[in-house]
Amino acid sequence: xxxxxxxxxxxxxxxxxxxxxxxxxxxxxxxxxxxxxxxxxxxxxxxxxxxxxxxxxxxxxxxxxxxxxxxxxxxxxxxxxxxxxxxxxxxxxxxxxxxxxxxxxxxxxxxxxxxxxxxxxxxxxxxxxxxxxxxxxxxxxxxxxxxxxxxxxxxxxxxxxxxxxxxxxxxxxxxxxxxxxxxxxxxxxxxxxxxxxxxxxxxxxxxxxxxxxxxxxxxxxxxxxxxxxxxxxxxxxxxxxxxxxxxxxxxxxxxxxxxxxxxxxxxxxxxxxxxxxxxxxxxxxxxxxxxxxxxxxxxxxxxxxxxxxxxxxxxxxxxxxxxx
Amino acid sequence: xxxxxxxxxxxxxxxxxxxxxxxxxxxxxxxxxxxxxxxxxxxxxxxxxxxxxxxxxxxxxxxxxxxxxxxxxxxxxxxxxxxxxxxxxxxxxxxxxxxxxxxxxxxxxxxxxxxxxxxxxxxxxxxxxxxxxxxxxxxxxxxxxxxxxxxxxxxxxxxxxxxxxxxxxxxxxxxxxxxxxxxxxxxxxxxxxxxxxxxxxxxxxxxxxxxxxxxxxxxxxxxxxxxxxxxxxxxxxxxxxxxxxxxxxxxxxxxxxxxxxxxxxxxxxxxxxxxxxxxxxxxxxxxxxxxxxxxxxxxxxxxxxxxxxxxxxxxxxxxxxxxxxxxxxxxxxxxxxxxxxxxxxxxxxxxxxxxxxxxxxxxxxxxxxxxxxxxxxxxxxxxxxxxxxxxxxxxxxxxx
Ligand SMILES: Cc1ncc(COP(=O)(O)O)c(C=O)c1O
Numbered sequence: 001x002x003x004x005x006x007x008x009x010x011x012x013x014x015x016x017x018x019x020x021x022x023x024x025x026x027x028x029x030x031x032x033x034x035x036x037x038x039x040x041x042x043x044x045x046x047x048x049x050x051x052x053x054x055x056x057x058x059x060x061x062x063x064x065x066x067x068x069x070x071x072x073x074x075x076x077x078x079x080x081x082x083x084x085x086x087x088x089x090x091x092x093x094x095x096x097x098x099x100x101x102x103x104x105x106x107x108x109x110x111x112x113x114x115x116x117x118x119x120x121x122x123x124x125x126x127x128x129x130x131x132x133x134x135x136x137x138x139x140x141x142x143x144x145x146x147x148x149x150x151x152x153x154x155x156x157x158x159x160x161x162x163x164x165x166x167x168x169x170x171x172x173x174x175x176x177x178x179x180x181x182x183x184x185x186x187x188x189x190x191x192x193x194x195x196x197x198x199x200x201x202x203x204x205x206x207x208x209x210x211x212x213x214x215x216x217x218x219x220x221x222x223x224x225x226x227x228x229x230x231x232x233x234x235x236x237x238x239x240x241x242x243x244x245x246x247x248x249x250x251x252x253x254x255x256x257x258x259x260x261x262x263x264x265x266x267x268x269x270x271x272x273x274x275x276x277x278x279x280x281x282x283x284x285x286x287x288x289x290x291x292x293x294x295x296x297x298x299x300x301x302x303x304x305x306x307x308x309x310x311x312x313x314x315x316x317x318x319x320x321x322x323x324x
Numbered sequence: 325x326x327x328x329x330x331x332x333x334x335x336x337x338x339x340x341x342x343x344x345x346x347x348x349x350x351x352x353x354x355x356x357x358x359x360x361x362x363x364x365x366x367x368x369x370x371x372x373x374x375x376x377x378x379x380x381x382x383x384x385x386x387x388x389x390x391x392x393x394x395x396x397x398x399x400x401x402x403x404x405x406x407x408x409x410x411x412x413x414x415x416x417x418x419x420x421x422x423x424x425x426x427x428x429x430x431x432x433x434x435x436x437x438x439x440x441x442x443x444x445x446x447x448x449x450x451x452x453x454x455x456x457x458x459x460x461x462x463x464x465x466x467x468x469x470x471x472x473x474x475x476x477x478x479x480x481x482x483x484x485x486x487x488x489x490x491x492x493x494x495x496x497x498x499x500x501x502x503x504x505x506x507x508x509x510x511x512x513x514x515x516x517x518x519x520x521x522x523x524x525x526x527x528x529x530x531x532x533x534x535x536x537x538x539x540x541x542x543x544x545x546x547x548x549x550x551x552x553x554x555x556x557x558x559x560x561x562x563x564x565x566x567x568x569x570x571x572x573x574x575x576x577x578x579x580x581x582x583x584x585x586x587x588x589x590x591x592x593x594x595x596x597x598x599x600x601x602x603x604x605x606x607x608x609x610x611x612x613x614x615x616x617x618x619x620x621x622x623x624x625x626x627x628x629x630x631x632x633x634x635x636x637x638x639x640x641x642x643x644x645x646x647x648x649x650x651x652x653x654x655x656x657x658x659x660x661x662x663x664x665x666x667x668x669x670x671x672x673x674x675x676x677x678x679x680x681x682x683x684x685x686x687x688x689x690x691x692x693x694x695x696x697x698x699x700x701x702x703x704x705x706x707x708x709x710x711x712x713x714x715x716x717x718x719x720x721x722x723x724x
Contacts, residue, residue: 002631012635018705033708034668036629036656040707058707060672062631066705139656171656280614301486304455315452317614 028117037061139171374572383512396524478611479620
C-alpha cells in the first residue's frame with residue numbers, strides 16, 4: 001500500500017477533532033461520495049475576534065484524506081479567519097511530513113473546505129459553487145476554478161500534477177484538452193506575475209503529442225470498456241415481468257421445461273420447476289443431472305431457452321442439489 | 325498474535341509438501357530434462373509425472389494437452405495470440421468487461437495496433453454475464469472467445485461449459501482463464517467444448533512464476549515462444565523443473581483437498597460473510613450468491629472508503645484486499661465493480677476476503693471481532709453516515 005509517514009498514520013488512526021460540531025457557525029463542504037472523497041468542515045468562530053475557537057471534521061475518503069482533514073483542524077484552531085485563509089494545501093501536507101504525490105488532492109480538499117467554510121461564515125457564496133468555473137472533469141466533478149487555484153498555489157506545470165492535486169483527469173481523461181488549456185493559461189499568468197520561470201511554463205501541446213494521442217486512445221478504450229460514466233447510479237435488474245402476469249410466466253416456464261424434458265431424459269436426467277423469485281427461476285435437477293460436471297451446461301441451456309421464450313433475462317438457479 | 329492471511333486470491337502460501345517435493349530438483353536432480361544421460365532422464369520422468377497430476381486435476385483426456393508456462397499471464401497471452409494466428413481468416417475476440425488485465429490489456433493492445441476487434445461483454449449487478457449480448461457478439465468472424473471461469477474479485481462463476489458450447493456453434497476457439505477456479509471448483513475438460521484453459525501455480529499453493537496452458541488435442545495452436553523443442557515445440561525454453569515439480573505436487577494436493585474447499589473452506593467463508601452481514605449494518609455481498617467460488621467473500625460497506633478499512637485491518641494483523649480506488653493508485657474503483665455498476669454509495673468501500681485451506685476458525689473469529697469496531701470508527705468519521713441501522717439481512721442496496 002502507500003508509503004505514508006508515521007504522522008499521516010497517527011492522524012488517521014487517532015484523528016483529532018473528528019465528529020460533529022453542534023455549535024458550528026461556519027460549515028464548508030466539498031467533494032461527493034461518488035467521487036471517492038468528501039469533507040465537511042465545521043468551525044466555531046468567535047464573532048468578536050474572528051478567532052477559530054473550535055474546528056471539527058467528517059471525512060469520507062482514504063487514509064490520507066482523513067489525516068489531512070484532521071491536520072487542517074489542528075493547524076487552524078486558535079487562528080483568526082484572516083490568518084487561516086493564508087494556509088495553503090502545502091502547509092497541510094508539510095504538517096503531516098509530506099504526502100505521496102498521488103495523494104496531494106487530499107490536502108487540496110482540506111484547503112478548499114476551509115475556503116468554503118469561511119465564505120459560509122461571511123455570508124458569501126464560495127467561488128467553488130460553480131459560479132465562475134465551468135465543470136471540467138465530469139468524472140470527479142472538478143471545475144475550472146479549483147484547478148486554477150491548485151495550479152497557482154502549487155506552481156503545477158504538468159497535466160499529471162494537475163491530476164495528482166485535483167483528481168481532474170483521473171478518470172476518462174476526455175477533458176485532457178481543457179486541462180492543457182487551463183494549465184497553459186494559468187502558467188502564463190504565473191510567468192507574468194514573475195513567480196514562474198518562462199522555460200518551466202507549460203505550453204499547449206508541450207506534452208509529447210504521441211503521448212496525448214495514446215492517452216486519448218486509452219480514454220476511448222476505457223469508455224468502450226465500461227460504457228458508463230464512473231459510478232453512475234446503477235440500473236436495477238429487470239424484474240421478471242415485462243407485461244406478463246405471474247401465472248402466465250410460470251406457465252411459459254413450465255412449457256419450456258416440458259419441451260426440453262425429452263432431451264434431458266435422453267441423457268438420463270430431469271428437471272423440475274420449484275419456484276420463481278424475481279428474475280430467478282429455481283429448478284430441481286434430477287437423475288443424471290444431479291452433481292454432474294455438466295449440470296451447468298444443462299442449466300445454461302435451459303436458461304437460454306427460457307430467455308428466448310420469455311424475451312427478458314432470467315437466471316436459472318438449481319436448488320436442492322449436492323453442493324459442488 | 326499470529327497474522328491472519330485472507331488474501332488468497334492474490335496469492336497463496338506454498339504448501340510445505342510442495343517445497344519438499346521441489347528441493348531435490350535444485351541441487352541433486354538438477355539435470356536438463358532434454359538430456360539423454362541419467363541426470364536428465366530422471367528429471368524428464370518427474371516432469372511427466374507432474375503433467376499427469378495436472379491432467380487429473382483438470383479432468384483432461386491426455387497429459388500432453390498440458391503446456392507449462394511462466395504463469396497465468398503467459399498462458400492467457402499465449403492462448404489469445406495463438407488463436408489469432410491460427411485462425412487468419414478471423415480477426416475478432418469476444419471477452420468480458422470483468423476479465424483480469426492479463427486478458428483485457430492484451431485485447432486493448434491488439435485493438436490499438438489494429439490486429440483485432442474485441443467485444444467486451446457486460447455483466448449485471450451480480451456480475452453475471454449478459455448472455456444475450458454474448459450470443460449477439462458471436463459470429464464466424466470470431467477467432468477466439470476468452471472468458472474467465474471465476475472472477476478474482478467477486479468469485480462469481482460464469483457458466484463456462486455452456487458458453488463454450490455456444491462459441492463452438494460459430495467455429496470459434498474457446499479459451500478460459502481459470503486461474504482462480506482451478507483447485508477451488510471441480511473442472512472436467514475432456515467432454516467439454518473448451519479448447520484452452522489457463523492456470524497459475526501461485527494461486528494453488530505452488531510457487532509464483534509457474535503455470536500452465538491446457539490445449540485440447542486437435543485444437544489449432546501456434547506457439548508464443550519459439551526456440552528449442554521443449555513442450556513439443558509449443559513453448560520453447562528449458563523447463564523450470566523445480567517449478568514444474570512443485571506445480572505437479574500442488575495439483576495432487578488440490579485434488580486431495582477439493583472436497584475440503586467445497587465444505588470446510590466454504591463453511592468458514594459463509595460464517596465470515598454471515599457474521600459480517602449480521603454484525604455490521606448497511607453492507608452487502610458483491611457477486612452472484614448462487615454461483616460463486618467457495619473461498620471468496622467480497623463485501624461492500626456503505627459510506628466508508630476501503631483504504632481506511634484495510635489500514636485498520638493491517639494494524640490488527642489481518643491481510644485482505646480492496647477494490648477501492650485509493651489503494652490501487654487509480655482514482656476510480658476497480659473495473660469489475662464498475663462493470664457491475666454497484667451503487668455509488670458503496671463502490672468505494674468494497675473489501676475482499678479470500679480464504680484457503682490454510683485458514684481456520686480462529687482467523688474468522690479475529691475478523692468478526694475487529695470489523696464492527698473498524699466500521700463504527702470510520703462511519704463516525706463519515707459525513708454521509710446517518711446511523712440508519714439497516715441490518716445486513718434486511719438491507720438491500722438501492723440501485724438508484
Ligand atoms: C483471473 C486471473 N488471471 C490471471 C492472473 C495472472 O496470473 P499470474 O500472476 O500467474 O501471471 C491472475 C492473478 O493475478 C488472476 O487472478
